[in-house]
Structures are given as C-alpha cells and as structure tokens.
Amino acid sequence: MASVTDVRRQDVLTVGREPGERVEIAGTGLGLRAVNAQLRGTSPNGPIRIRDVAGLSGLAAGLEQGELLVDGHAGDYLAALNDGATVRVLGDVGRYLADNMTRGTVMVAGNAGYGAAPYCYGGCVVIDGDAGDFTAVMNKGATVIVGGDAGDDVATYMLAGEVIIAGDAGENLGNYLIRGNIYVGGEWKSLGHNTKLEAMTPDDVSKLERLFKEYGIDAEPSGFRKVGPLSVKPFYKSKSPAEADSQSRRT
Amino acid sequence: MPPVNGTFCVTVMKDRCINAKMPGKCATCVEVCPYDVYALDERGHVRVQNYNACVGCRICAEFCPEDAIRINPAESEFVVRSPWTFPQVEEIHQKAQSGQYALRGFGAMGFVPSFDNVTVVPSQIASPAPRDKYREECDMSVVIGEDSCEQPIYLKYPLFFAAMSFGALSREARMALAIGAAQTGIMSNTGEGGLLKDETWLIDGYENEARTLRRWQPGGSLIVQWSTGRWGVSAGYVRAGDGVEIKIGQGAKPGMGGHLLGAKVTPEIAAVRGIPVGSDALSPCRYYDVQNPDDMKHMVGLLRDVTEYQVPILFKLGPSRPYEDVKACVEAGADAISIDGLVGGTGASPAVVTQGVGIPTLALIPPAVRALKEMGVHHKVKLFILGGMRSGLDAFKAIALGADGVGFGAAAEIAMGCRACMACHTGRCPYGITSQDPELRARLEPVEAGRRLANFVEATAEEIKILTMLSGHASVSELGEEDLRAMDVNTAAITGLKLVGYERRLPWWAGREDELNVA
Numbered sequence: 134m135a136s137v138t139d140v141r142r143q144d145v146l147t148v149g150r151e152p153g154e155r156v157e158i159a160g161t162g163l164g165l166r167a168v169n170a171q172l173r174g175t176s177p178n179g180p181i182r183i184r185d186v187a188g189l190s191g192l193a194a195g196l197e198q199g200e201l202l203v204d205g206h207a208g209d210y211l212a213a214l215n216d217g218a219t220v221r222v223l224g225d226v227g228r229y230l231a232d233n234m235t236r237g238t239v240m241v242a243g244n245a246g247y248g249a250a251p252y253c254y255g256g257c258v259v260i261d262g263d264a265g266d267f268t269a270v271m272n273k274g275a276t277v278i279v280g281g282d283a284g285d286d287v288a289t290y291m292l293a294g295e296v297i298i299a300g301d302a303g304e305n306l307g308n309y310l311i312r313g314n315i316y317v318g319g320e321w322k323s324l325g326h327n328t329k330l331e332a333m334t335p336d337d338v339s340k341l342e343r344l345f346k347e348y349g350i351d352a353e354p355s356g357f358r359k360v361g362p363l364s365v366k367p368f369y370k371s372k373s374p375a376e377a378d379s380q381s382r383r384t
Numbered sequence: 385m386p387p388v389n390g391t392f393c394v395t396v397m398k399d400r401c402i403n404a405k406m407p408g409k410c411a412t413c414v415e416v417c418p419y420d421v422y423a424l425d426e427r428g429h430v431r432v433q434n435y436n437a438c439v440g441c442r443i444c445a446e447f448c449p450e451d452a453i454r455i456n457p458a459e460s461e462f463v464v465r466s467p468w469t470f471p472q473v474e475e476i477h478q479k480a481q482s483g484q485y486a487l488r489g490f491g492a493m494g495f496v497p498s499f500d501n502v503t504v505v506p507s508q509i510a511s512p513a514p515r516d517k518y519r520e521e522c523d524m525s526v527v528i529g530e531d532s533c534e535q536p537i538y539l540k541y542p543l544f545f546a547a548m549s550f551g552a553l554s555r556e557a558r559m560a561l562a563i564g565a566a567q568t569g570i571m572s573n574t575g576e577g578g579l580l581k582d583e584t585w586l587i588d589g590y591e592n593e594a595r596t597l598r599r600w601q602p603g604g605s606l607i608v609q610w611s612t613g614r615w616g617v618s619a620g621y622v623r624a625g626d627g628v629e630i631k632i633g634q635g636a637k638p639g640m641g642g643h644l645l646g647a648k649v650t651p652e653i654a655a656v657r658g659i660p661v662g663s664d665a666l667s668p669c670r671y672y673d674v675q676n677p678d679d680m681k682h683m684v685g686l687l688r689d690v691t692e693y694q695v696p697i698l699f700k701l702g703p704s705r706p707y708e709d710v711k712a713c714v715e716a717g718a719d720a721i722s723i724d725g726l727v728g729g730t731g732a733s734p735a736v737v738t739q740g741v742g743i744p745t746l747a748l749i750p751p752a753v754r755a756l757k758e759m760g761v762h763h764k765v766k767l768f769i770l771g772g773m774r775s776g777l778d779a780f781k782a783i784a785l786g787a788d789g790v791g792f793g794a795a796a797e798i799a800m801g802c803r804a805c806m807a808c809h810t811g812r813c814p815y816g817i818t819s820q821d822p823e824l825r826a827r828l829e830p831v832e833a834g835r836r837l838a839n840f841v842e843a844t845a846e847e848i849k850i851l852t853m854l855s856g857h858a859s860v861s862e863l864g865e866e867d868l869r870a871m872d873v874n875t876a877a878i879t880g881l882k883l884v885g886y887e888r889r890l891p892w893w894a895g896r897e898d899e900l901n902v903a
C-alpha cells in the first residue's frame with residue numbers, strides 16, 4: 134500500500150524559477166507522485182517539457198491548467214481525468230489515453246494503444262497516428278480525432294460527442310451508439326449494433342474542415358462518411374417488426 | 385407494469401368507507417394510488433378495478449381517512465402451488481406477451497442461509513464478565529486508511545449508508561442520507577450517479593453552501609464512487625469525497641452494471657450524469673480501462689495521485705468468489721473492501737439476476753476473512769459487509785464473524801419510509817424515495833427523513849452496544865467467532881462456527897481456526 138512516508142526528500146524538487154523560464158523535467162528515477170506534484174505545483178509561462186516517462190502510468194492525471202510537452206513516449210493513463218490542461222506527446226502513448234477527460238486538449242504525434250479516450254465528457258483528443266481497439270468507448274461529449282487507422286469496437290456505447298477517423302476502422306464500429314457522430318474517411322470492417330449511415334451535411338463538412346485545419350490533419354472532408362445511431366433506446370424498448378437491426382447492414 | 389402480479393388482496397370495508405355511504409364524497413384512494421388499482425365511475429362510486437396491479441405499498445390504507453382499506457398478502461402459494469405460484473404464472477404470461485424479461489427493484493427475496501440461523505453467546509461465568517450497557521463505555525469506532533493517507537475516515541459507529549445513486553434515489557433521499565450521516569458520524573456513498581452538490585455541505589452538517597449555518601454534529605464522511613459507467617465523474621468529483629470507492633459489482637446484479645432506465649433520467653439527473661435526458665444509463669459490466677490486475681493497481685495509484693494521497697481508496701465487490709476477489713483488491717491497494725451479498729438491493733435489475741445470482745451475505749464473510757488473514761491485513765484493510773443487513777443484531781454477527789462494519793441500503797430506505805414493494809424501477813415510489821416525479825418527491829422531506837435515518841442508526845448502534853457488552857466486551861474490535869453459535873448444521877458448515885449443543889466446530893473446520901475471526 135502507498136504510504137505517506139514513501140516520498141523521499143530528493144523526489145520533490147525545489148525549483149526556483151523566474152517568470153517565463155523554461156521548465157524541463159527528466160522523469161528518470163522519479164515516481165508518479167513526484168512528477169505529478171511538480172506538474173500541479175508549477176505555473177510557468179509556457180509549456181513544461183518532460184522526458185523519460187514512458188514507464189509511468191497516470192502522468193499528468195487530473196491537471197486543471199497548464200501545458201505539458203512529453204518529449205518521447207508516454208505510458209498508460211496519460212492525462213487521465215484531464216480537466217483543462219493541454220498535453221502534447223511527440224512519440225507514442227500507451228493505453229487509456231486521456232481516460233475520463235472532461236476539458237482540455239491532448240495531442241499525440243504517434244500512435245495510441247488500446248482504449249484511447251474512454252469515458253470522456255469533453256475536450257479534444259487528437260492522435261496523428263493509429264489508435265487501438267475500444268477507442269472512444271463510452272464517449273460522453275469529447276471530440277476524438279484519429280489521423281490514421283483505428284481498431285475494433287471504436288465508439289462503443291457512445292452517448293455524445295464526435296469521433297473522426299481519417300483512415301480505416303475495424304469491426305463493430307459504433308457498437309450500440311446512442312448519440313453523437315462518427316465520421317470515417319476510409320473503410321470499416323463492420324458496423325456495430327444500433328448504427329446507420331447518415332448523409333453528410335454541409336455543416337458536417339465545415340466542422341471537419343475546421344478541425345482538420347486546427348489540428349493539422351491531412352484529409353479531405355468531402356470524402357468522409359457519417360455513422361449515426363439507429364435508436365436512442367436500443368435496450369429496454371420492444372422492436373417493431375419493421376425495425377431492422379443495423380447488424381445486417383454490413384459494408 | 386408492476387413487478388409481481390396478484391400477490392395482494394385489496395379489501396375495502398364498506399361499513400367504514402365514506403364513499404360507500406355517500407358516493408362522491410371521498411375518493412382519496414383513487415387519488416393517491418399510482419397504479420390505478422381503484423377507479424371512480426360517473427356516479428361517484430369507488431371500486432377496485434384491478435387488484436392485480438396492487439404492489440402492496442399501502443399508500444391507500446395510510447391515506448384513507450376512515451382506515452377502511454386492508455392490503456394483505458394472498459394465500460401462501462408456496463405451500464399450495466409451488467413452484468407454479470400465481471406470481472410465477474403471471475411472470476410467464478408477461479414474457480409470452482411482451483418478449484421481455486421482468487425488471488424489479490430491491491434484492492433477493494425468500495429463504496437463504498442468513499444471520500437468523502446464528503445466535504449470540506452471552507457472557508456468564510466461564511468467560512469475561514459482561515459489561516454494563518447503561519453505565520460503562522463501549523468503543524464502536526472504525527478508522528479507514530489510517531496507514532495509507534493523510535486524512536483517514538473516522539466512523540463513530542461500524543455502520544454506513546450503502547451506495548445508492550442519485551437517479552435511483554430522488555434528490556430528497558440523497559440529501560436525507562447526507563443529513564443522517566452528518567448526525568451520526570458515519571459515511572454515505574454517492575453511488576454511481578454522480579455527485580449532488582448539496583451533499584458536499586450537508587455531509588459536514590451545514591445547511592447551506594456557504595457553510596455558515598452548522599445544524600448537525602458531528603459531521604459525516606462522503607464516499608464518491610468510481611464505477612464502470614463513470615456517470616458525472618471528473619477530477620473535481622474524485623477530489624470532492626472523503627474517500628473514493630472503486631465499484632466492481634453489487635449484490636443485486638453481480639456481473640452486470642448499474643441500471644437507471646430512461647424514465648428516471650430527468651433534466652436534473654441528466655445534468656449531473658452528463659447524459660441526454662431520457663437516455664437509459666446502463667453501466668457496462670466491466671471496466672473498459674482495466675484489462676488485468678496490474679491495470680487495477682495503476683488505477684488505484686492514479687486515484688491516490690489525483691486526490692493527492694489525502695483520502696482512502698475503497699473497493700466494492702459483488703458476491704462472487706470472495707476469497708480470490710478480496711485478495712485481488714488487497715493486491716490492488718485497497719484500504720477497505722465492501723462485499724454486497726445476494727440479498728443486496730437495487731433500483732432496477734433483471735429479476736432473474738436479483739433473485740438467483742450471487743452468494744448469501746452470511747457465506748461471504750469466512751472466505752473474505754481467510755483471505756485477509758492470509759495476507760496479514762485483517763482489520764488493517766477494513767472489511768465491510770452489505771446485503772440485507774437489517775439491525776444491530778445482524779451487524780453484531782457480521783462483525784463477530786470478522787467484518788469491521790456493515791452497510792445499510794434497503795434498511796436505510798425503509799427508515800426513510802419505504803415499504804419494500806420492489807417497484808423502485810417504475811419511478812412511481814409513493815414515498816418519494818426512488819421516484820423522480822416532483823409530485824411524489826414532494827412527499828419526502830429531507831430533514832425529517834434525515835432525522836429518521838439518524839434515529840435508525842443510533843438505535844442500531846445501541847443494539848450493537850448491548851450485544852457487545854453482554855458478551856463481555858468493551859469494544860467491537862474484541863468481537864470474535866466465539867461470541868456466536870450456529871443453530872443448525874448448514875450454518876455451522878458455512879461459517880465454521882461452533883454448533884449449538886455439539887459445542888464444537890464441524891469436523892472439516894477443525895484445525896482451521898487460523899482462517900476464522902478468533903479473537
């Protein structure tokens with residue numbers, strides 16, 4: 134069990150910083166508590182740069198403000214419970230990126246592992262590379278953009294928000310989608326339950342153009358397709374005979 | 385559709401009934417009944433139009449100005465017609481008609497191995513002398529997280545209010561729980577419906593958000609729940625509690641997530657949970673951000689970090705494999721573990737799951753204690769038991785078996801006025817406890833309900849005190865299995881307690897005293 138006495142004196146750096154001074158943290162030999170305490174405790178003008186943190190789970194959890202640049206790869210649960218910070222990663226990230234984020238922005242130049250952006254209520258997650266299975270599961274209002282391909286079960290049980298995949302998606306896309314929109318620039322292997330194709334509107338195209346410009350995504354919005362929910366109450370509601378199950382609509 | 389049909393006889397005594405003597409003069413039963421059991425015809429006569437719809441809430445009997453109504457259980461069909469009782473027959477009819485399985489509230493009903501088959505052993509001459517309940521002190525306090533965080537939770541009594549979400553419960557009921565906990569120094573739990581802002585100051589005993597009017601002492605503790613649905617969860621939510629509880633499961637529907645049907649997702653609840661109005665809030669059955677035990681350890685680590693190592697982390701389990709599950713929670717870093725047994729209740733669950741899935745509460749304790757003792761953390765990692773706990777007697781027995789405290793869910797609702805009609809999922813609770821209908825909610829006054837809850841807790845604590853002291857102890861921490869006896873072979877087999885008359889454990893428990901709560 135963690136103990137209040139576990140933190141060693143040398144873990145907690147006392148840094149005297151001038152306003153505007155660049156802050157850099159080397160994560161080597163530091164535990165999560167020491168690193169995150171520094172991230173919460175500093176308020177510099179400009180981003181904090183951190184490296185050698187690929188082995189840390191929970192880096193930058195629960196931040197409410199500030200900017201963080203991860204020079205290299207990051208581990209699991211990066212920016213979990215993010216509530217307002219901007220986090221950029223120059224490499225890849227592990228699993229559960231931006232878990233349960235409510236505000237802020239998280240941008241990954243590389244790839245993200247399993248379960249990126251789960252349970253998010255708000256904010257924006259941008260993954261330039263590929264994302265794993267169960268990306269954006271139970272999304273409740275965030276914007277999740279994948280510049281490459283995404284795995285299976287993306288946007289499972291999404292209740293609100295936007296999921297945009299510039300490349301291909303895997304099986305069960307949008308499984309039991311309740312509300313929100315999924316945009317795909319490439320192909321998908323199969324659609325999940327309770328989904329249907331919807332026509333792209335001019336507003337959809339404008340929205341994608343704006344987001345791609347803002348986050349530097351190289352994709353053409355007019356070639357995207359849109360997936361929406363078939364029913365907002367697919368579970369405890371009796372089906373009418375004429376109401377088809379989207380499972381049969383495989384593309 | 386009521387949860388179970390035809391289980392009550394509705395009788396109106398015509399010699400008392402105002403309407404029978406003067407048609408049109410009184411129709412109170414018609415007005416208060418939410419299930420249209422009664423009807424008023426054009427001539428002003430009241431009649432019972434559908435006794436099958438009666439759920440036994442007795443609101444009509446309570447409001448009848450002449451006490452003319454009786455609601456009684458139907459004949460004992462378990463004797464006459466089992467297994468084809470009338471409720472079973474009607475359930476099959478409903479499935480045949482609708483193609484849907486039954487949902488209901490509350491927990492498993494009927495006879496399961498229970499604490500009723502365990503008796504308390506008083507102190508006499510061959511044991512430490514009994515203590516005087518009226519003139520001597522008894523320590524009933526429990527501390528959670530004393531070795532792991534900056535602000536452990538101090539419970540005045542080994543009792544708490546179980547997790548019941550805002551959504552499953554009304555706003556008024558959630559407020560009452562906070563007020564009741566504040567008056568008794570125990571803890572309340574948000575459940576997985578998000579945090580009702582009022583609870584954050586009510587739990588500390590303040591009447592107002594500005595915290596200038598302190599009305600209730602000594603103040604309680606608020607646990608925020610982290611669940612598979614993450615309804616209303618944010619960094620602020622996690623930091624708002626005096627502890628964070630990771631919910632793995634619950635007694636009424638282990639292996640499934642929480643159910644809040646769309647009919648109860650009002651604009652207020654939708655705002656707290658962060659979901660669209662009218663959406664079914666069906667929590668997933670598992671965590672999508674935990675794939676193995678190491679992930680769970682990391683999740684505990686990040687919750688400790690986000691709360692800046694100030695508050696304890698608790699786990700809540702459903703009744704599955706208590707030995708293995710408790711060990712896994714300890715390895716993940718739990719400061720306390722609650723296990724909710726088969727009889728544990730809920731606001732809505734498939735009836736087959738509520739009735740037929742899980743382990744009886746009594747049978748959860750010995751394997752959980754064995755796990756904690758093997759890991760050397762018994763009474764350090766606190767063990768709490770829930771699921772059908774009704775009184776200080778149940779609590780004493782659970783503690784003597786090795787728990788550190790017990791939680792009240794259904795009993796807390798009943799203390800607020802519930803009559804256990806099991807229709808919570810309909811949102812038509814006539815007592816305003818599990819309803820979101822403003823008219824029904826208006827029947828529940830939070831301060832009064834909080835007072836009733838506090839009364840129940842104080843009375844229950846006194847019961848624990850009586851039993852603790854008559855068995856020769858000055859503290860609940862001294863209780864052990866020697867303070868109990870099993871009253872039948874089944875219970876002796878399940879619990880490892882000595883059997884009355886035989887005065888020894890059953891043979892397969894001999895030599896395994898180190899697995900039991902031997903004081």
